[in-house]
Amino acid sequence: MATYELNVNGQRKQVNVDPSTPLLWVLREELKMTGTKYGCGISACGACTVHLDGIATRSCVVPVSLVGNRSIVTIEGIGGDPVGRAVQDAWVDKDVVQCGYCQSGQIMSAVALLKATPKPTDTNIEESMGGNLCRCATYVRIREAIKSASQQLK
Amino acid sequence: MLSNSRFLIRTLLVILVSTLTWIALSASAADSNAADGLAAWQKVYSVLTSPRCINCHTATNYPQQGDDRHRHFANVIRGLEGKGVPALNCVGCHQETNADSTGVPGGHNWHLAPLSMRWQDANDQPLSSAAVCRAVTDRSKNNGLDGPALLKHHEGEPLVLWAWNPGLRPDGSRRTLPPLSHAEFVAATRIWVESGMPCPQGR
Numbered sequence: 001m002a003t004y005e006l007n008v009n010g011q012r013k014q015v016n017v018d019p020s021t022p023l024l025w026v027l028r029e030e031l032k033m034t035g036t037k038y039g040c041g042i043s044a045c046g047a048c049t050v051h052l053d054g055i056a057t058r059s060c061v062v063p064v065s066l067v068g069n070r071s072i073v074t075i076e077g078i079g080g081d082p083v084g085r086a087v088q089d090a091w092v093d094k095d096v097v098q099c100g101y102c103q104s105g106q107i108m109s110a111v112a113l114l115k116a117t118p119k120p121t122d123t124n125i126e127e128s129m130g131g132n133l134c135r136c137a138t139y140v141r142i143r144e145a146i147k148s149a150s151q152q153l154k
Numbered sequence: 155m156l157s158n159s160r161f162l163i164r165t166l167l168v169i170l171v172s173t174l175t176w177i178a179l180s181a182s183a184a185d186s187n188a189a190d191g192l193a194a195w196q197k198v199y200s201v202l203t204s205p206r207c208i209n210c211h212t213a214t215n216y217p218q219q220g221d222d223r224h225r226h227f228a229n230v231i232r233g234l235e236g237k238g239v240p241a242l243n244c245v246g247c248h249q250e251t252n253a254d255s256t257g258v259p260g261g262h263n264w265h266l267a268p269l270s271m272r273w274q275d276a277n278d279q280p281l282s283s284a285a286v287c288r289a290v291t292d293r294s295k296n297n298g299l300d301g302p303a304l305l306k307h308h309e310g311e312p313l314v315l316w317a318w319n320p321g322l323r324p325d326g327s328r329r330t331l332p333p334l335s336h337a338e339f340v341a342a343t344r345i346w347v348e349s350g351m352p353c354p355q356g357r
Binding site for chain 2: 060
């Protein structure tokens, strides 16, 4: 076990966990922040996506010992960011969600895309969101919502 | 007078024989040097085309993984700079070091080699020894590296070194290593560089 000081959504959090524990489980089990979802556990589905220093990161495969001082932003905190707020609003406006399980990861990836590419093409969206799976197949609405958020952010 | 002429002819003959002998020995040494260099290159090539190296030297829009060099999962693609695309960057999973508890390999600045350094064809088949050698020695393709710089690259580039410390697979088993040790790889590179970086003939 080891103690780690984490910067989560702008707040300092201290956890005492095994160094090999994936960040996902630190968030969910230690910090009780259950918005970030466990999907596949092998970074294949994107449900666990959070931002580490702004980079969309699969928290299920990153041991907490490798996080360091990087800023962690989760679905619970992304609404405090203008791009995050616009994406969440667009998600509601376009009624994207069906079962909802993958959507926190979808939103985190969409925000990362729009921060890097404010006016994404369909190809940009397909490439960047290609690592986020949705069993309800809400992909068309996800694309609409990303475009809508992009327009709102003009 | 006659004696002087004979002396002159003998002297010229000695000089001629000596010169021819020196040329022959030099040519023989050069041939031997080139042969040593080519043999060393083949060792280097055996490492470059091992999965730990060639999986990120693709000619396609995606990296590969595993000893069977299958396409990287999760729809990972190359991106403009070989670092993936926003929301699906290489470093979104691959950290600064291997994550053995989750089986994800890592190293500093994880990324694909540029397309100019592709060592495979579009069907994911390794290029020939001659073709890889030409690419590696072409400074317009290899980021301007000359022989000593190539040697330094093989000695110390973090992602090169990673090949000999590739960590554990998700199932906990060890990833296979290149066919030579790192020391043998560097030694072969040094011989090849010091031999003038000869490349095999052919396509």
